[in-house]
Every structure is written in C-alpha cells, then in structure tokens.
Amino acid sequence: xxxxxxxxxxxxxxxxxxxxxxxxxxxxxxxxxxxxxxxxxxxxxxxxxxxxxxxxxxxxxxxxxxxxxxxxxxxxxxxxxxxxxxxxxxxxxxxxxxxxxxxxxxxxxxxxxxxxxxxxxxxxxxxxxxxxxxxxxxxxxxxxxxxxxxxxxxxxxxxxxxxxxxxxxxxxxxxxxxxxxxxxxxxxxx
Numbered sequence: 001x002x003x004x005x006x007x008x009x010x011x012x013x014x015x016x017x018x019x020x021x022x023x024x025x026x027x028x029x030x031x032x033x034x035x036x037x038x039x040x041x042x043x044x045x046x047x048x049x050x051x052x053x054x055x056x057x058x059x060x061x062x063x064x065x066x067x068x069x070x071x072x073x074x075x076x077x078x079x080x081x082x083x084x085x086x087x088x089x090x091x092x093x094x095x096x097x098x099x100x101x102x103x104x105x106x107x108x109x110x111x112x113x114x115x116x117x118x119x120x121x122x123x124x125x126x127x128x129x130x131x132x133x134x135x136x137x138x139x140x141x142x143x144x145x146x147x148x149x150x151x152x153x154x155x156x157x158x159x160x161x162x163x164x165x166x167x168x169x170x171x172x173x174x175x176x177x178x179x180x181x182x183x184x185x186x187x188x189x190x
Contacts, residue, residue: 065179077179081159084152087189088145089169090181095134096141096170102130138170152190 064072070083077086106127113120145166149158159165169177183189 062178068180068182073179076161076165079159081149081153081157081162082165084149084189085145085159085162085166086169086179086181087183087187088148089141089166090174090177090183091186091188092141092170093185094141094170095130095137096167097173099130099134099171100173103127134171138167141170142166148188 060072061074064070065074065077070078076082106123109123110120113123115121115124142163146158174181
C-alpha cells in the first residue's frame with residue numbers, strides 16, 4: 001500500500017504539508033478597499049510641489065545656457081548639430097542683429113518727423129529698405145549654413161525646426177543671445 005502525504009507525515013522532501021494557508025481567503029470587497037486610494041491626494045500641495053519642481057528645472061536650464069553647459073540645457077539646444085548652427089550664426093556679423101535697435105530708433109524718429117513731409121517719407125523708405133536688406137541677408141545666411149552643415153554632417157541630418165532656430169538667433173542682439181555665444185566673430189565652425 002502506498003503512503004499518502006498527510007499533515008502528520010512528512011512529504012517526500014522532508015517538509016511538512018500544512019493543512020491550509022493558515023488564514024481565510026479575503027473577501028473581494030476587502031481587497032478592493034485595501035487597493036483603493038484617492039486619485040489625487042492633495043491637489044493644492046501637489047500643484048504647488050509641481051510648480052516648484054518646474055521652476056527649479058527652468059532655473060537650472062537657464063543657468064546652464066548662460067554658462068554653456070550643454071548637458072543641462074533644454075533639449076532644443078543640445079547636440080553637435082545645434083551647436084554648429086549656433087556657432088555659425090555667432091561667427092557672423094549680420095544686419096539682423098541691428099534690426100531691433102534700428103527699429104526703435106525709427107519709431108522715435110517717426111514720432112518727431114511728420115509722415116506727410118519728405119523727411120518722413122524718406123525715413124519710411126529707409127526703414128523698409130533696411131528690412132528688405134535684412135531679409136535678403138537672412139536668406140543668404142540660411143543657404144550658406146545649409147551648405148556648410150551638409151559638408152560637415154552630411155545631407156539629411158538637419159535638426160527639426162533649424163530654420164526658425166537660426167533666424168531667431170540671427171535677429172537677436174549678440175549680447176542677449178541664449179545660449180551665450182562661445183565663438184568670436186569670424187571664427188566659423190569647421
């Protein structure tokens with residue numbers, strides 16, 4: 001006759017088999033109640049903590065852009081491709097960076113000179129000529145950057161949104177560009 005494993009007799013491996021699991025099966029209602037927790041615990045505190053984290057992150061990214069620490073910059077400024085585009089724009093002396101100060105001068109002068117006079121008309125023509133020259137300069141700069149970029153990195157590697165990135169940097173005054181320029185004028189990247 002074969003011997004069966006009973007609670008009194010040890011099993012084949014020498015361990016005793018318990019009669020049950022030692023506790024009753026929990027009710028479904030009890031299990032659901034144990035897993036239940038509020039969807040949002042404390043909305044005011046959570047929002048405040050999130051705003052604080054975002055503020056600290058923005059401050060860290062801003063300081064990294066001022067120092068030139070590329071590891072902590074926002075994603076849209078990272079990588080060798082973006083660095084090449086920034087350095088190329090910063091190496092140029094273009095009319096685009098002087099457009100904003102000159103437009104402020106134009107507004108002040110247009111308030112002083114009546115528009116119906118020849119001087120007022122000439123001032124308007126001069127300003128629109130300046131805007132047109134800056135547009136042509138920007139267009140030519142974009143073509144040169146594309147050619148230099150393709151020569152260094154190969155065709156099809158341009159980062160997304162690079163044209164607006166370059167234009168925005170080109171039209172900004174050099175001193176106020178962020179990330180801070182790291183090349184001097186005339187030091188084009190190779």
